[in-house]
Amino acid sequence: MRRTARAILHPDALVHNFNRVKQLAPQSRIMAVIKADAYGHGMIQTAKTLHMADGFAVACIKEALALREAEVQQPITVFQGFHSAEELQQAIKYQLRPVVSQYHQLELLEQNQQGKLAAWLKVNTGMGRLGVAPEACLDYWQRLQQCNTVTEAGLMSHFANADEPGNSTNQQQINLFKQLTTSIQAETTLSNSAAIVAFPDIQADWVRPGIMLYGSSPLVNQSAEKLGLRPVMQLESDIIAINMLKKGDAVGYGGEWVCPEDMPVGVVAIGYGDGYPRHAKTGTPVRVNQQTAQLLGRVSMDMITIDLRDVESVSVGDTVELWGEHISVDTVAQCAGTIGYELLCRMSVNR
Ligand SMILES: *Cc1c(COP(=O)(O)O)cnc(C)c1O
Numbered sequence: 001m002r003r004t005a006r007a008i009l010h011p012d013a014l015v016h017n018f019n020r021v022k023q024l025a026p027q028s029r030i031m032a033v034i035k036a037d038a039y040g041h042g043m044i045q046t047a048k049t050l051h052m053a054d055g056f057a058v059a060c061i062k063e064a065l066a067l068r069e070a071e072v073q074q075p076i077t078v079f080q081g082f083h084s085a086e087e088l089q090q091a092i093k094y095q096l097r098p099v100v101s102q103y104h105q106l107e108l109l110e111q112n113q114q115g116k117l118a119a120w121l122k123v124n125t126g127m128g129r130l131g132v133a134p135e136a137c138l139d140y141w142q143r144l145q146q147c148n149t150v151t152e153a154g155l156m157s158h159f160a161n162a163d164e165p166g167n168s169t170n171q172q173q174i175n176l177f178k179q180l181t182t183s184i185q186a187e188t189t190l191s192n193s194a195a196i197v198a199f200p201d202i203q204a205d206w207v208r209p210g211i212m213l214y215g216s217s218p219l220v221n222q223s224a225e226k227l228g229l230r231p232v233m234q235l236e237s238d239i240i241a242i243n244m245l246k247k248g249d250a251v252g253y254g255g256e257w258v259c260p261e262d263m264p265v266g267v268v269a270i271g272y273g274d275g276y277p278r279h280a281k282t283g284t285p286v287r288v289n290q291q292t293a294q295l296l297g298r299v300s301m302d303m304i305t306i307d308l309r310d311v312e313s314v315s316v317g318d319t320v321e322l323w324g325e326h327i328s329v330d331t332v333a334q335c336a337g338t339i340g341y342e343l344l345c346r347m348s349v350n351r
Pocket residue numbers: 033035079158191192193194208209210211212218
C-alpha cells in the first residue's frame with residue numbers, strides 16, 4: 001500500500017539547535033538526550049548527526065546497548081540505571097554511566113566484584129519521581145565513593161516545573177541542589193531544556209537538553225522560533241480529494257462539522273494511525289500552497305478533512321504540512337490538548 005504521510009528530518013536543524021544549546025550553556029558539557037527513539041527522530045541517526053556531543057543520555061540499558069552496537073563512543077548516561085546484577089554487568093562491559101536513585105542499586109554496586117564504571121547519584125530536590133531523599137544524599141554519596149566498582153560519582157537532579165520559569169519551586173530546587181554541593185564535591189548536572197533556557201546561570205558541569213534539540217519549545221509561554229530553535233521534523237502528506245459540499249452537509253465521524261455554506265473540503269491522507277493526534281480540534285492549522293488552512297471535524301485513522309474556502313489554486317496531489325517549518329508542532333499539540341513531546345515521540349512508529 002502506498003502511504004503518503006511522511007516525516008522528513010532536517011539534520012542541519014538538529015545541529016543548529018545543538019549549537020543553540022552551546023551558546024546558552026558555554027561552560028557545560030552537553031549530553032544530548034535521545035531516549036524514546038530521540039523523541040521520534042531515530043536514536044542512532046540522531047546520535048550520528050550529533051557526533052560533536054560530549055555524551056548522550058537514554059532511559060534504559062537496552063537503548064544504551066543499541067548505541068554501543070552502532071559504535072557510538074561517547075559517555076552514555078542511563079537515567080533509570082540498572083535493575084539487576086545482569087544489567088549492571090552490561091553497564092560495566094559497555095562503559096555506560098548509570099544513574100543511581102534507589103538503595104537496591106547501591107547494594108548491587110557494593111556487591112559487585114568485577115569491573116568499574118562511572119555513575120551519577122540522583123537526588124530528589126522536588127520532582128518526586130526518581131532520586132534519593134536530600135537527607136540521605138551525603139550518606140549515599142560517601143558509600144559510592146568507597147565502593148570499588150565506582151570510579152566516579154556525579155550528583156544529579158531534575159526539575160519539575162522548569163517549563164514555567166516563574167514557578168517558585170524552581171528556585172527551591174536550585175537552592176537545595178546548591179546546598180548539597182557544599183558538602184559533596186562532585187561533577188554536577190541539573191538542567192533539562194527548559195532550565196537551560198530559563199536559568200542559564202546554573203552552570204553545572206553537564207546540561208541535558210532533549211526537546212529543544214528537536215526544535216520544540218521547552219517553555220509554556222515562549223515559541224520555539226523566539227528561542228532561536230528550528231524544527232527538525234516536517235510532517236507532510238497529500239490532498240487525495242477535494243469535495244464541493246453543500247450548506248448543511250456534515251463532514252466526517254459524528255458529523256461534528258456542518259458546512260455553514262457551500263464550500264470546498266479537502267481530504268488529506270493522514271490520521272491518528274500515522275501519528276497525527278486524534279484530539280486535534282476543528283481550527284487546528286495546516287499549511288497548503290503557502291497558505292494556512294484549518295482542520296475540520298474529527299480526525300480519522302488515516303484521513304483528515306480541511307477547510308479550503310480561503311485557499312487559492314489548490315488541487316488533488318498538493319502537499320500539506322501538518323507540522324514543521326511553518327506550523328509549529330507546539331501549536332498542533334496545544335490544539336490537541338497535549339505537548340510537543342508526545343506528538344514527536346509517537347512518530348517513531350512510522351520508521
Ligand atoms: C527526558 C529528560 C531530560 C530531557 O528533558 P527535556 O525537557 O526534553 O529537555 C533531562 N533529564 C532527565 C532526567 C530526563 O528524564
